[in-house]
Amino acid sequence: QLQLQESGPGLVKPSETLSLTCSVSGGSINSNNFYWGWIRQTPGKGLEWIASIHYGGRIYFNPSLKSRVTVSVDTSKNQFSLNLSSATAADTALYFCARHGDVLRFLGFDYWGQGTLVTVSS
Protein backbone atom coordinates (compact mmCIF):
# COMPACT_ATOMS: atom_id res chain seq x y z
CA GLN A 1 0.00 0.00 0.00
CA LEU A 2 1.44 3.32 -1.10
CA GLN A 3 1.96 5.79 1.74
CA LEU A 4 3.02 9.43 1.71
CA GLN A 5 4.26 11.36 4.72
CA GLU A 6 4.95 15.08 4.93
CA SER A 7 7.66 16.50 7.16
CA GLY A 8 9.10 19.90 7.90
CA PRO A 9 9.00 22.84 10.31
CA GLY A 10 5.61 23.70 11.72
CA LEU A 11 6.55 27.34 12.21
CA VAL A 12 8.15 29.63 9.63
CA LYS A 13 8.98 33.31 10.05
CA PRO A 14 7.56 35.85 7.59
CA SER A 15 9.78 36.46 4.55
CA GLU A 16 11.61 33.16 5.09
CA THR A 17 11.30 30.02 2.95
CA LEU A 18 8.80 27.34 3.80
CA SER A 19 10.36 23.93 3.14
CA LEU A 20 8.60 20.58 3.23
CA THR A 21 9.51 17.03 2.24
CA CYS A 22 7.22 14.15 1.30
CA SER A 23 8.52 10.64 1.88
CA VAL A 24 7.01 7.91 -0.27
CA SER A 25 6.86 4.30 0.92
CA GLY A 26 5.26 1.17 -0.47
CA GLY A 27 6.10 2.20 -4.02
CA SER A 28 8.74 3.88 -6.13
CA ILE A 29 8.78 7.55 -6.99
CA ASN A 30 10.55 6.48 -10.21
CA SER A 31 7.37 5.77 -12.10
CA ASN A 32 6.80 7.05 -15.61
CA ASN A 33 3.06 7.14 -15.05
CA PHE A 34 2.82 9.36 -12.00
CA TYR A 35 3.37 12.88 -10.79
CA TRP A 36 3.91 13.93 -7.19
CA GLY A 37 2.11 17.01 -6.06
CA TRP A 38 1.65 19.52 -3.28
CA ILE A 39 -1.75 20.82 -2.18
CA ARG A 40 -2.58 23.13 0.69
CA GLN A 41 -5.75 23.79 2.62
CA THR A 42 -6.85 26.91 4.44
CA PRO A 43 -10.20 27.72 6.04
CA GLY A 44 -10.64 30.68 3.76
CA LYS A 45 -9.48 29.35 0.37
CA GLY A 46 -10.15 25.63 0.73
CA LEU A 47 -7.93 23.26 -1.22
CA GLU A 48 -5.32 24.82 -3.49
CA TRP A 49 -3.04 22.85 -5.79
CA ILE A 50 0.50 24.24 -5.66
CA ALA A 51 2.68 22.22 -8.03
CA SER A 52 3.41 18.72 -9.33
CA ILE A 53 6.67 17.08 -10.38
CA HIS A 54 7.61 13.97 -12.37
CA TYR A 55 10.75 12.09 -11.38
CA GLY A 56 12.11 12.86 -14.82
CA GLY A 57 12.00 16.56 -14.01
CA ARG A 58 8.84 17.86 -15.68
CA ILE A 59 6.99 20.27 -13.40
CA TYR A 60 3.58 21.89 -13.47
CA PHE A 61 2.88 24.98 -11.36
CA ASN A 62 -0.13 26.87 -10.12
CA PRO A 63 0.40 30.16 -11.99
CA SER A 64 -0.49 32.21 -8.92
CA LEU A 65 2.36 30.65 -6.92
CA LYS A 66 4.91 29.83 -9.60
CA SER A 67 7.22 32.76 -8.88
CA ARG A 68 7.77 31.59 -5.30
CA VAL A 69 7.71 27.79 -5.67
CA THR A 70 10.53 25.34 -6.16
CA VAL A 71 9.91 21.59 -6.26
CA SER A 72 12.43 18.78 -6.55
CA VAL A 73 12.72 15.01 -6.43
CA ASP A 74 15.32 12.87 -4.68
CA THR A 75 15.00 9.42 -6.19
CA SER A 76 17.71 7.96 -3.94
CA LYS A 77 15.57 8.75 -0.89
CA ASN A 78 12.19 8.23 -2.59
CA GLN A 79 11.24 11.76 -1.58
CA PHE A 80 10.10 14.99 -3.14
CA SER A 81 10.24 18.48 -1.72
CA LEU A 82 8.57 21.88 -1.78
CA ASN A 83 10.15 25.27 -1.16
CA LEU A 84 7.90 28.34 -0.97
CA SER A 85 9.89 31.54 -0.70
CA SER A 86 8.99 34.88 0.86
CA ALA A 87 6.39 33.29 3.12
CA THR A 88 3.59 35.43 4.54
CA ALA A 89 0.73 34.80 6.93
CA ALA A 90 -1.38 33.95 3.88
CA ASP A 91 0.77 30.84 3.42
CA THR A 92 -0.34 29.46 6.78
CA ALA A 93 -2.09 26.23 5.86
CA LEU A 94 -2.31 22.47 6.12
CA TYR A 95 0.04 21.16 3.44
CA PHE A 96 -0.59 17.81 1.76
CA CYS A 97 1.51 15.81 -0.65
CA ALA A 98 -0.35 13.60 -3.11
CA ARG A 99 0.08 11.41 -6.19
CA HIS A 100 -1.64 11.72 -9.54
CA GLY A 101 -1.34 10.31 -13.03
CA ASP A 102 0.21 12.20 -15.89
CA VAL A 103 -1.93 14.48 -17.99
CA LEU A 104 -3.11 11.77 -20.38
CA ARG A 105 -3.70 9.30 -17.56
CA PHE A 106 -5.01 11.70 -14.92
CA LEU A 107 -7.41 9.88 -12.61
CA GLY A 108 -7.37 12.37 -9.76
CA PHE A 109 -5.20 12.69 -6.69
CA ASP A 110 -5.44 9.09 -5.58
CA TYR A 111 -3.01 8.88 -2.65
CA TRP A 112 -2.52 11.62 -0.05
CA GLY A 113 -0.32 12.19 2.93
CA GLN A 114 -1.96 13.00 6.24
CA GLY A 115 -0.99 16.66 5.97
CA THR A 116 1.27 18.90 8.00
CA LEU A 117 0.29 22.25 9.48
CA VAL A 118 2.61 25.15 8.75
CA THR A 119 2.14 28.47 10.49
CA VAL A 120 3.87 31.60 9.22
CA SER A 121 4.41 33.91 12.16
CA SER A 122 7.16 35.82 13.90
Added chain:
Amino acid sequence: SYELTQPPSVSVSPGQTARITCSGNAMPDQSAYWYQQKPGQAPVIVIYKDSERPSGIPERFSGSSSGTTVTLTISGVQAEDEADYYCQSSDSSSTYWVFGGGTKLTVL
Protein backbone atom coordinates in the same frame (compact mmCIF):
# COMPACT_ATOMS: atom_id res chain seq x y z
CA SER B 1 -7.73 32.15 -12.68
CA TYR B 2 -10.15 29.29 -13.18
CA GLU B 3 -12.79 28.68 -10.52
CA LEU B 4 -15.18 25.91 -9.59
CA THR B 5 -18.37 26.81 -7.71
CA GLN B 6 -20.05 24.57 -5.14
CA PRO B 7 -22.86 25.27 -2.66
CA PRO B 8 -21.43 25.77 0.84
CA SER B 9 -23.78 23.29 2.45
CA VAL B 10 -26.31 20.55 1.77
CA SER B 11 -28.47 18.85 4.38
CA VAL B 12 -30.39 15.59 4.06
CA SER B 13 -32.03 13.06 6.33
CA PRO B 14 -30.69 9.50 6.54
CA GLY B 15 -31.88 7.35 3.66
CA GLN B 16 -32.55 10.33 1.40
CA THR B 17 -30.58 11.33 -1.69
CA ALA B 18 -28.00 14.09 -1.52
CA ARG B 19 -26.96 15.99 -4.62
CA ILE B 20 -23.94 18.29 -4.64
CA THR B 21 -23.26 20.40 -7.71
CA CYS B 22 -20.09 21.94 -9.07
CA SER B 23 -19.95 24.47 -11.90
CA GLY B 24 -17.07 25.57 -14.08
CA ASN B 25 -16.74 27.00 -17.56
CA ALA B 26 -14.32 24.31 -18.76
CA MET B 27 -16.41 21.41 -17.48
CA PRO B 28 -17.74 20.47 -20.92
CA ASP B 29 -14.17 19.68 -21.98
CA GLN B 30 -12.56 18.49 -18.76
CA SER B 31 -13.24 15.60 -16.41
CA ALA B 32 -14.38 16.13 -12.86
CA TYR B 33 -13.29 14.43 -9.67
CA TRP B 34 -14.90 14.31 -6.24
CA TYR B 35 -13.23 13.99 -2.85
CA GLN B 36 -14.66 13.28 0.59
CA GLN B 37 -12.90 14.79 3.59
CA LYS B 38 -13.77 14.00 7.18
CA PRO B 39 -12.45 16.09 10.09
CA GLY B 40 -8.76 15.60 10.73
CA GLN B 41 -8.29 13.40 7.67
CA ALA B 42 -6.90 13.81 4.19
CA PRO B 43 -9.32 13.92 1.26
CA VAL B 44 -10.30 10.60 -0.30
CA ILE B 45 -11.29 10.35 -3.94
CA VAL B 46 -14.83 8.99 -4.38
CA ILE B 47 -15.46 9.71 -8.07
CA TYR B 48 -13.02 10.11 -10.97
CA LYS B 49 -13.51 11.03 -14.62
CA ASP B 50 -17.01 12.39 -13.95
CA SER B 51 -18.69 9.13 -13.03
CA GLU B 52 -16.19 6.37 -12.28
CA ARG B 53 -16.05 4.96 -8.79
CA PRO B 54 -12.71 3.78 -7.32
CA SER B 55 -12.57 0.34 -5.78
CA GLY B 56 -13.77 0.36 -2.20
CA ILE B 57 -16.16 3.27 -2.66
CA PRO B 58 -19.79 2.31 -1.96
CA GLU B 59 -22.19 2.08 -4.89
CA ARG B 60 -24.38 4.78 -3.37
CA PHE B 61 -21.83 7.34 -4.62
CA SER B 62 -22.29 8.33 -8.26
CA GLY B 63 -21.35 11.21 -10.52
CA SER B 64 -22.81 12.82 -13.59
CA SER B 65 -22.06 15.69 -15.92
CA SER B 66 -24.18 18.06 -17.95
CA GLY B 67 -22.74 21.08 -19.67
CA THR B 68 -20.87 23.30 -17.24
CA THR B 69 -22.18 21.47 -14.16
CA VAL B 70 -21.22 18.18 -12.60
CA THR B 71 -23.13 16.50 -9.80
CA LEU B 72 -22.17 14.12 -7.02
CA THR B 73 -25.13 12.04 -5.94
CA ILE B 74 -25.22 10.03 -2.74
CA SER B 75 -28.21 7.70 -2.67
CA GLY B 76 -29.50 6.37 0.62
CA VAL B 77 -27.30 8.71 2.66
CA GLN B 78 -25.85 7.27 5.84
CA ALA B 79 -24.62 9.06 8.92
CA GLU B 80 -21.04 8.13 8.00
CA ASP B 81 -21.36 10.16 4.80
CA GLU B 82 -21.38 13.42 6.77
CA ALA B 83 -18.25 15.17 5.54
CA ASP B 84 -16.93 17.94 3.33
CA TYR B 85 -17.02 17.20 -0.39
CA TYR B 86 -14.76 18.88 -2.93
CA CYS B 87 -14.96 18.81 -6.70
CA GLN B 88 -11.77 19.12 -8.73
CA SER B 89 -11.08 19.65 -12.39
CA SER B 90 -8.68 21.50 -14.65
CA ASP B 91 -8.77 24.48 -16.93
CA SER B 92 -8.49 24.20 -20.70
CA SER B 93 -4.72 23.59 -20.43
CA SER B 94 -5.32 20.34 -18.52
CA THR B 95 -2.27 21.15 -16.38
CA TYR B 96 -3.79 23.61 -13.92
CA TRP B 97 -5.73 21.65 -11.37
CA VAL B 98 -8.41 23.44 -9.38
CA PHE B 99 -10.66 22.54 -6.48
CA GLY B 100 -14.09 23.83 -5.70
CA GLY B 101 -14.68 25.62 -2.41
CA GLY B 102 -16.20 22.54 -0.80
CA THR B 103 -19.68 21.54 0.34
CA LYS B 104 -20.45 20.49 3.88
CA LEU B 105 -22.89 17.60 3.84
CA THR B 106 -24.93 17.39 7.02
CA VAL B 107 -26.92 14.27 7.78
CA LEU B 108 -29.83 15.40 9.90
